[in-house]
């Protein structure tokens with residue numbers, strides 16, 4: 001009964017935009033403390049999977065459970081509230097709120113959404129800024145920070161919700177190579193700390209190093225799902241081989 | 249000088265009228281501007297919900313108030329609202345008075361006129377909102393309402409502040425039309441004074457100067473506000 005112990009359980013989910021079926025029956029389970037990387041060609045539905053997991057997109061068919069939330073059954077934003085506490089997401093575009101400082105960006109939701117004590121949240125936020133090595137940028141506005149710094153604030157903001165799972169959607173794709181390193185380092189530390197992560201990434205080397213498992217998606221399906229050593233060195237499916245041939 | 253005679257300005261009665269007129273103009277402008285801004289925000293929120301009948305309703309409201317003369321709107325408000333016959337008893341004098349004074353009617357009509365323009369301004373401000381920001385708000389668990397007030401309004405207001413300045417300036421000048429429905433604001437007292445003194449040109453020049461000063465203060469205030477709200481590295485602060 002390994003599956004029912006998983007923290008995240010996704011079973012045969014389907015999602016269409018109009019006539020276009022983006023997810024054609026994706027199943028995946030993620031255990032607590034596991035880091036799962038999703039790789040695959042552009043448009044294969046990677047971002048869509050993440051959005052479905054935290055309820056940003058409703059699914060057409062299938063089953064999604066995170067902890068004890070049955071995500072596919074949550075209808076209103078109010079019902080999603082406890083899920084937001086449990087699952088955070090970091091996006092490709094560093095979408096910090098431009099009218100708030102780095103520290104305020106981190107503090108906002110825990111205070112305004114979760115109703116936590118301001119003093120305690122500030123303490124937490126400052127520690128998180130230290131953790132992402134931006135302790136000296138607490139009072140900077142996002143517009144004053146580099147892309148990599150903004151992305152690390154976004155990670156701290158996601159962590160401030162004290163989630164059990166963080167979903168990362170190509171968080172380094174918009175960054176220049178220099179700053180990619182610092183962001184990946186931050187993520188690696190989170191994985192080492194035992195946080196459950198699902199990471200969509202184009203950084204194959206990173207995926208190989210941090211992931212417990214790698215999923216290769218193509219045209220709305222998970223084609224292959226294996227530990228990184230197996231998937232990268234000994235891919236079973238021809239589509240995986242072709243994709244890896246192009247990117248490696 | 250130039251044969252202009254301002255000796256009437258020494259009369260305390262006229263001074264009093266002018267001061268009262270300015271105060272009433274300021275009150276009318278402040279009240280209707282505040283309500284207009286609120287209408288603008290709520291209207292834009294309503295439009296962003298994309299509910300068919302609500303969209304139609306708001307669009308209709310905007311079209312009507314944007315495409316008709318504000319003077320007509322004011323007369324319309326005055327005559328319809330005052331003929332509704334809503335009466336109340338004045339607690340001081342014990343007399344029956346209309347519930348909605350001319351001042352109240354002017355306020356309502358100006359608020360709606362300004363509100364219609366403000367809806368347009370806020371709508372275009374909200375349209376510049378990056379989708380990523382909205383999504384970040386959702387993923388952090390903000391409700392639609394909280395997202396609107398805590399995230400979208402602060403960001404969109406900065407974007408639409410210049411057009412809002414235009415609208416408020418416009419609205420300020422339009423308050424002068426309240427004189428037509430006997431609201432004792434600046435323009436109304438101007439008429440009273442030149443009817444009394446026959447110094448039409450002198451009175452008009454003075455009133456003109458007063459409006460220039462008041463509106464300049466308003467636009468100066470708005471430009472200061474804009475500078476204060478500019479975010480480093482965002483929009484104008486780039």
Ligand SMILES: Nc1ncnc2c1ncn2[C@@H]1O[C@H](COP(=O)(O)OP(=O)(O)OP(=O)(O)O)[C@@H](O)[C@H]1O
Pocket residue numbers: 017022041042043044045046047048049170
């Ligand atoms: N809101 C939407 N409406 C219509 N089509 C959409 C929408 N979101 C995504 N799609 C389509 O669904 C497909 C999968 O999108 P998705 O963003 O999940 O791909 P992805 O694997 O994350 O790709 P990338 O690597 O480029 O980010 C794409 O073809 C995209 O055009």
Ligand SMILES: [Mg+2]
Pocket residue numbers: 046047048169170
């Ligand atoms: Mg994507």
